[in-house]
Amino acid sequence: MPEKNEDRRIQRTRKLLQDALLALILEKGYEDVTVQDVIDRANVGRSTFYAHFQDKESLFLSEFETMRTLFERHLLSQPATDTSPWSLSLVIFKHAQDNLQLYTALAGKQGGSLALTHLQTYLSALLRTHLKQQSTKKDNPPVPPEILAHYLVSAFMSLLTWWLDNNRPYSAERMNEMFRQLTQPGVESILQ
Amino acid sequence: MPEKNEDRRIQRTRKLLQDALLALILEKGYEDVTVQDVIDRANVGRSTFYAHFQDKESLFLSEFETMRTLFERHLLSQPATDTSPWSLSLVIFKHAQDNLQLYTALAGKQGGSLALTHLQTYLSALLRTHLKQQSTKKDNPPVPPEILAHYLVSAFMSLLTWWLDNNRPYSAERMNEMFRQLTQPGVESILQ
Amino acid sequence: MPEKNEDRRIQRTRKLLQDALLALILEKGYEDVTVQDVIDRANVGRSTFYAHFQDKESLFLSEFETMRTLFERHLLSQPATDTSPWSLSLVIFKHAQDNLQLYTALAGKQGGSLALTHLQTYLSALLRTHLKQQSTKKDNPPVPPEILAHYLVSAFMSLLTWWLDNNRPYSAERMNEMFRQLTQPGVESILQ
Amino acid sequence: MPEKNEDRRIQRTRKLLQDALLALILEKGYEDVTVQDVIDRANVGRSTFYAHFQDKESLFLSEFETMRTLFERHLLSQPATDTSPWSLSLVIFKHAQDNLQLYTALAGKQGGSLALTHLQTYLSALLRTHLKQQSTKKDNPPVPPEILAHYLVSAFMSLLTWWLDNNRPYSAERMNEMFRQLTQPGVESILQ
DNA sequence: TCCTAAGCGAGACGGTACGTCTTGTCTTCCA
DNA sequence: TGGAAGACAAGACGTACCGTCTCGCTTAGGA
Numbered sequence: 001m002p003e004k005n006e007d008r009r010i011q012r013t014r015k016l017l018q019d020a021l022l023a024l025i026l027e028k029g030y031e032d033v034t035v036q037d038v039i040d041r042a043n044v045g046r047s048t049f050y051a052h053f054q055d056k057e058s059l060f061l062s063e064f065e066t067m068r069t070l071f072e073r074h075l076l077s078q079p080a081t082d083t084s085p086w087s088l089s090l091v092i093f094k095h096a097q098d099n100l101q102l103y104t105a106l107a108g109k110q111g112g113s114l115a116l117t118h119l120q121t122y123l124s125a126l127l128r129t130h131l132k133q134q135s136t137k138k139d140n141p142p143v144p145p146e147i148l149a150h151y152l153v154s155a156f157m158s159l160l161t162w163w164l165d166n167n168r169p170y171s172a173e174r175m176n177e178m179f180r181q182l183t184q185p186g187v188e189s190i191l192q
Numbered sequence: 193m194p195e196k197n198e199d200r201r202i203q204r205t206r207k208l209l210q211d212a213l214l215a216l217i218l219e220k221g222y223e224d225v226t227v228q229d230v231i232d233r234a235n236v237g238r239s240t241f242y243a244h245f246q247d248k249e250s251l252f253l254s255e256f257e258t259m260r261t262l263f264e265r266h267l268l269s270q271p272a273t274d275t276s277p278w279s280l281s282l283v284i285f286k287h288a289q290d291n292l293q294l295y296t297a298l299a300g301k302q303g304g305s306l307a308l309t310h311l312q313t314y315l316s317a318l319l320r321t322h323l324k325q326q327s328t329k330k331d332n333p334p335v336p337p338e339i340l341a342h343y344l345v346s347a348f349m350s351l352l353t354w355w356l357d358n359n360r361p362y363s364a365e366r367m368n369e370m371f372r373q374l375t376q377p378g379v380e381s382i383l384q
Numbered sequence: 385m386p387e388k389n390e391d392r393r394i395q396r397t398r399k400l401l402q403d404a405l406l407a408l409i410l411e412k413g414y415e416d417v418t419v420q421d422v423i424d425r426a427n428v429g430r431s432t433f434y435a436h437f438q439d440k441e442s443l444f445l446s447e448f449e450t451m452r453t454l455f456e457r458h459l460l461s462q463p464a465t466d467t468s469p470w471s472l473s474l475v476i477f478k479h480a481q482d483n484l485q486l487y488t489a490l491a492g493k494q495g496g497s498l499a500l501t502h503l504q505t506y507l508s509a510l511l512r513t514h515l516k517q518q519s520t521k522k523d524n525p526p527v528p529p530e531i532l533a534h535y536l537v538s539a540f541m542s543l544l545t546w547w548l549d550n551n552r553p554y555s556a557e558r559m560n561e562m563f564r565q566l567t568q569p570g571v572e573s574i575l576q
Numbered sequence: 577m578p579e580k581n582e583d584r585r586i587q588r589t590r591k592l593l594q595d596a597l598l599a600l601i602l603e604k605g606y607e608d609v610t611v612q613d614v615i616d617r618a619n620v621g622r623s624t625f626y627a628h629f630q631d632k633e634s635l636f637l638s639e640f641e642t643m644r645t646l647f648e649r650h651l652l653s654q655p656a657t658d659t660s661p662w663s664l665s666l667v668i669f670k671h672a673q674d675n676l677q678l679y680t681a682l683a684g685k686q687g688g689s690l691a692l693t694h695l696q697t698y699l700s701a702l703l704r705t706h707l708k709q710q711s712t713k714k715d716n717p718p719v720p721p722e723i724l725a726h727y728l729v730s731a732f733m734s735l736l737t738w739w740l741d742n743n744r745p746y747s748a749e750r751m752n753e754m755f756r757q758l759t760q761p762g763v764e765s766i767l768q
Numbered sequence: 769t770c771c772t773a774a775g776c777g778a779g780a781c782g783g784t785a786c787g788t789c790t791t792g793t794c795t796t797c798c799a
Numbered sequence: 800t801g802g803a804a805g806a807c808a809a810g811a812c813g814t815a816c817c818g819t820c821t822c823g824c825t826t827a828g829g830a
Contacts, residue, residue: 432801
């Protein structure tokens with residue numbers, strides 16, 4: 001089922017724009033990149049940019065979607081060991097390791113707060129899906145599930161962004177081990 | 193030694209601008225507020241704004257400084273019970289409760305990510321000061337102190353911002369108790 | 385020797401474009417019509433337009449040529465009465481009457497100044513041809529022939545465009561009679 | 577009655593823009609001048625342009641108003657000889673001679689058709705005012721007054737623009753004499 | 769009491785980025 | 800193989816903010 005060539009041109013232009021933005025974010029940070037910068041870098045006309053994306057934010061979010069798609073494909077290809085948050089977080093750390101530039105541009109300090117907000121939302125949803133079966137054993141837990149999820153995702157993201165912003169001095173596995181050591185005792189004491 | 197009237201006028205103008213920004217942030221979010229909005233609200237001339245602050249960010253950071261000063265005065269007035277992170281966090285939760293509008297504008301979702309970055313930096317420094325004496329007992333801790341501090345501050349801030357953004361359904365004390373339950377077991381297992 | 389079908393298609397496309405432009409000029413004026421408007425109206429691809437005409441102006445001038453060709457065919461079919469400017473102008477008034485839409489779109493107020501310039505040039509040439517034999521009797525006429533021709537054509541066009549833009553309240557013959565009454569005395573006083 | 581300095585700044589900027597447009601029209605014609613050209617030439621910010629004029633056309637019309645004002649001041653300073661159209665036209669020819677650049681940019685072939693339309697309207701009104709007392713002696717003139725005025729103004733303008741576009745080979749007085757010789761016999765034959 | 773310096777409002781200004789619009793070229797596909 | 804469809808580069812448009820500036824008015828505090 002071959003794509004139309006026409007579609008291939010469109011995809012090529014989209015990719016040019018996405019790659020240009022990615023490179024520029026790493027150079028000067030998301031906020032400082034202008035649409036003009038992007039189209040100059042991508043060698044693309046101004047109207048072409050706006051034919052593909054509503055604005056800079058839309059382009060940025062399309063990168064986020066790219067990352068999400070890549071990640072979910074990766075997740076499905078993994079042998080399902082268990083459903084604990086810490087096996088999920090390990091998959092993410094490793095995926096970030098393998099897609100370093102993309103993750104750094106999105107979640108690193110150059111990426112602005114936009115992706116972080118979306119990442120928080122996405123990971124919360126993922127965590128909820130992942131933990132479906134592990135319903136709370138207690139009827140009245142000392143920490144409401146909503147706060148628990150919020151906390152866990154924030155804690156994970158703080159380690160992930162620290163890692164990306166500090167040239168990854170530890171392996172993905174080591175980072176995940178730290179994450180587990182910091183959060184597992186507290187979480188388990190609450191869930192029993 | 194009374195202040196000069198001239199100085200009083202200056203302070204008055206600064207306050208007009210700060211209050212105007214604060215109100216506007218709560219109305220439409222930091223990013224969407226323009227300098228024109230601020231000076232219209234404060235009934236101040238454009239050049240007056242720039243005589244007092246370099247730009248919108250400077251004005252915003254001056255609010256942050258206000259909060260920091262208020263907080264440190266409050267901290268010193270507290271009876272020093274212990275130096276654990278969780279007694280410090282309780283003081284902050286309570287101070288936020290008492291200065292709700294200020295904290296919401298700065299650390300809430302309307303405040304943008306700017307204050308959060310500064311808050312992270314400030315709290316990390318505060319935590320380090322607070323924990324000075326509690327040097328790691330282990331020579332080679334499983335989690336480096338830098339990461340530990342980063343984690344703890346992030347976890348705290350995630351609870352604080354959640355609380356501010358969700359109309360504070362729990363008391364400051366209850367929030368702090370959750371924070372302790374979530375983080376203390378992990379932290380102590382590392383520090384022994 | 386029948387035309388090739390291919391040629392007929394080409395002529396058909398040209399006509400579609402010309403008719404589309406004509407209709408659009410009458411609707412919103414030459415200046416406000418865009419190439420996109422024309423090809424939408426003509427149901428023609430963008431590249432097809434540019435295969436046939438260099439730009440909007442070329443298409444417009446092709447309409448002008450159409451009018452010119454039609455007019456000259458008409459002129460030759462007329463019995464040659466005399467060669468005075470006022471018998472020529474009568475032929476034009478009558479031809480305009482018979483090709484109202486075309487003349488209105490080109491020479492009316494919707495047609496922009498482009499056609500008027502060309503019309504001025506064309507009519508000046510025509511007038512010169514027509515008046516060849518009537519060389520100036522005076523050696524040093526009080527009004528140089530160039531100015532005389534310019535004046536006469538402008539005066540004629542002012543009546544023609546007024547007539548087209550005001551729903552032709554008088555007959556072609558009556559308009560021509562006015563033109564003669566206004567201009568003939570002055571012209572003859574100069575040529576003696 | 578001194579103007580405010582503030583107003584003087586505004587007038588200065590307006591003049592910079594008007595002069596820039598005038599010069600650019602003479603260089604490349606009204607249609608080819610872009611707003612960017614004007615603001616570059618005037619050393620003015622883009623938003624400043626739009627603070628003063630709605631668009632290029634507005635700026636152009638402000639030049640027209642300048643010309644009109646200058647002309648009317650000139651007209652009032654003239655000794656009122658008689659009220660015939662040909663004494664009025666002489667004043668215009670002479671005023672054009674004295675304000676050559678302005679008239680050339682507006683009414684010359686570089687000026688586009690915009691000014692000509694306005695000029696036609698303005699001169700028609702002026703002519704009507706001038707001829708108020710000379711009511712038609714005939715009850716049913718062979719040429720309606722509306723057409724007569726339209727014709728007379730067009731004929732005048734055709735001589736004026738020819739003169740400006742051809743480096744004024746004759747004096748203003750000579751041009752006006754030609755205008756009179758061409759038009760007066762016809763007009764008087766109609767009005768008796 | 770004057771007067772001189774500073775704070776201030778008002779807002780013009782140059783500059784830059786935005787998102788929209790139109791042009792003329794180019795490529796791809798289909799009948 | 801010609802034409803429909805439409806992606807594309809180029810660049811002008813009018814708008815929105817920014818940070819600088821010039822101008823007068825007011826209002827002290829020192830002469």
